Amino acid sequence: MTRIDKNIYLDLYFMMKKIRMTEEKIAENYHEDNMHTPVHLYIGQEAIAAGVCSNLKPTDKVFSNHRNHGHYLAKGGDLYAMIAELHNKETGCSRGRGGSMHLTDNSVGFPITSAIVAGGVPIATGSALASTIRKSNDVSVVFFGDAASEEGVVFESMCFAALKKLPIIYICENNMFSVCTPLEKREVSKSVCKKFESVLNVKYVDGNDVESIYLSAKEAIDNARVGGGPLVIECLTYRMRDHHDTRTGVDAGYQTQDEWQFWSRRCPIEKARKNLYEEGVLDEYKEKEFEKMFMLVLDDAFRKAIADPLPKPDDIYYGLFG
C-alpha cells in the first residue's frame, strides 16, 4: 500500500534509477582516466535527491555541494553536459572550468555548487532572501551533509532565515561519515540537526524511503512557498562508496562489512522497486525497457563527451569577470 500517487512513485523510482545508473557508469569508467576530476558518488542516497526535487519547479533553486550528481540530475540538469564537464571539456555544463564538484545548470534552477563544506548553505539562504524581496514565490532548497552541520555558518544562516521567514528548506543528508570519521567521534547526538531545534522546526525522515522524503519535502516546500517560512529535514542514509573515488568505505578501511551489508539491504531503489511491483505499476519488462533506453542515453553522452574538444589554454581568463 503506497502513500503517494502510484505514478509519482514510479517517476521517483525511475529518477533514482537514472542517478544510480549514471553513478555506476561513472564509477566503471573512472579509472580509464578520462575524467580528471575528483568524484563524490551519490550511490545509496538517491531517494533524497529524487524525493525532494520532484516537488520543485524549474524556477525554484537547488543548492548542492561536492556530492552533487544526484541533485543535478533530479533537478533536471542536462546529463550530457554533466558527463562532458566530468571529462573537462569545453562543452561541459561549467565549460570545463568547474569539474565534478562545481556543476551548473541555470536553466533548471541549479546554480554552481560549492565544494567548501557548508559553503552553499548561506548562499542558498541568500537566494531565498532574493525571492522574498522580489515577492516571487520561488523556494530555495539546499542539500548539505552531517559534517556540514558542524560549520557555524549553517546555524548563522538558519537564524537569519528564521528571522526573515525565508522560503528555504534545509535538507541534511546524514550519512554518518565525515570522509572517514564516523559521527560518534564528532558529535554528542546521533541526529545532527537536533542542535538546530532552538531555531527552526526539524523533521526527521528515513533517507532511504523515497515516499517519506517526498511527503515531508512536499509539505515543507508547499508551506514555504506561501510564506510559511523555513524548515529543516534530516534524512538518515548511507553512502555505498567511499567519500570520493569508486571503492567502498569497507575497502578503504573505515566501514565494517556488516554495516555496509545492513545498508545495502536497505537500498532505496530496491525498496521502491518492491513496492511498485506489489502495486502492479512496475514489472520486469518496464524495468528492462527503462534500463535499455537509459543505457543508450548514457553511452551516447559518454561517447560524445570523450570526442568533444577541451578548452583552449588561451581562454584561461574566460569567466573571471562578468
Added chain:
Amino acid sequence: MPWTKVNQLDSIEIKVNTENVNDTRIISYTDSIREALSSALDIDERVFVMGQGINDPNGIFGATKDLWKIYGEERVFDTPLSEAALTGIAIGSSMMGMRPIYCHNRPDFLMLAMDQIVNHATKMNYMSGGQCNVPLVIWATTGMGWGSAAQHSQALHGLFMHVPGLKIIMPTTPYDVKGLLLSAIEDNNPVLVFEHRKLFNQSGYVPENAYKVPIGRGVVRKAGSDVTIVAISEMVAEALNASKGLEVDGISCEVIDLRTIKPYDEEIIIKSLEKTGKLVIADTGWKTGGVSAEIAASIAEKAFHLLNCSILRLGSEDVPTPASHVLERAFYKNADDIEFAIRTMMDK
C-alpha cells in the same frame, strides 16, 4: 537598465581639503556616500543595503543615516553579526540577480567572512564558466587613531589584492566616493570598497545628479616633474601635504591618486615616470607583501628603464597597530615621513 543613463564623468582636479571652487555644491564626504547609496536605491530596485548598525540613529559613520526611513526596512536592513553567513547570503542574493551592498564598520571584520569572499564570491562566475555573476559590493572603513588598536585599525586591501576575481576601490574625495560607489554597484562582480576614517573629515564638490567614476583609472592630484608619488587612500592627503613642504625647496612632486587598487592604473604611473624617473609609493597598509610591494614589483618589471633610482615604499610598520598614542605615531607614516624619505632620495 537605467544604469546606462548614468553618465561616466572622470573627476576634475579636486583638492582633498575643503576649498572654494567655482561650482557651489559642496557637501561632506559622508553625505556623498549617502547620496550614492540613495541614487542606487532609486535607480535600481534590485539594490539593497545591509549591515550591522546601518540603521543606527547615525547610521554607519553617518553614511547610511535614515535611509531605511525612505526606502523601507526590506531594502535597508540591520543585520545580526554572523559575517560569514551574511556574506554568503549577500552572494546568494546577488547570484539571483539582486545587487546587495554589505556595509561593515571595519575591514577587520571581513576576516570572519574570508571563506565566503575568497572561496565563493570571487570564484562562482569563473568555476561556472561565466554563468553565475556575483554583483556584490562590500563596504568597510579603515580605522585610525584614538587607541583603536590592532583589531580595529587594519588596512587589509593588500590581502585582498592577491585574489583574482574581485575589484578594490579606495576613493579619497567626496566627488570620487559617490562616482566610484555607483560604478561598483553597477559592476557585475564583487567589488570591495575601502574607505578611510580620516577622509570623512572633508567636504568637496559633488554633482547632485548620479554619475560614475570609472573603476581602474587613477588621477593626477598634483602635477610635478621631479618625483612621482603613488599614494593610496589617506596617504594621498599626506602626499599632498608633503609635496607642499618639498615645493618650498624646489622639489616638484607629482602626486597620483590611484583610486582603484585592483585593477590599478599602471599607465598613469608609467606616464609620470617618463617625466620624473623616481617612484615613491605610499600605502596605508603594512609595508610587507601588500599593495606597495605589488606596484613596485610590477613597475620594476615593466618600466625599469624609466627608473633612475630605487623605488621607495612607505607603509605602516610591520606590527599590529598599538594603542598608545606615542606608539601610534611611530606606527603610521605621514607627510613628514614622506618628505624626509624624498629629501633623502633626492640627496643621493
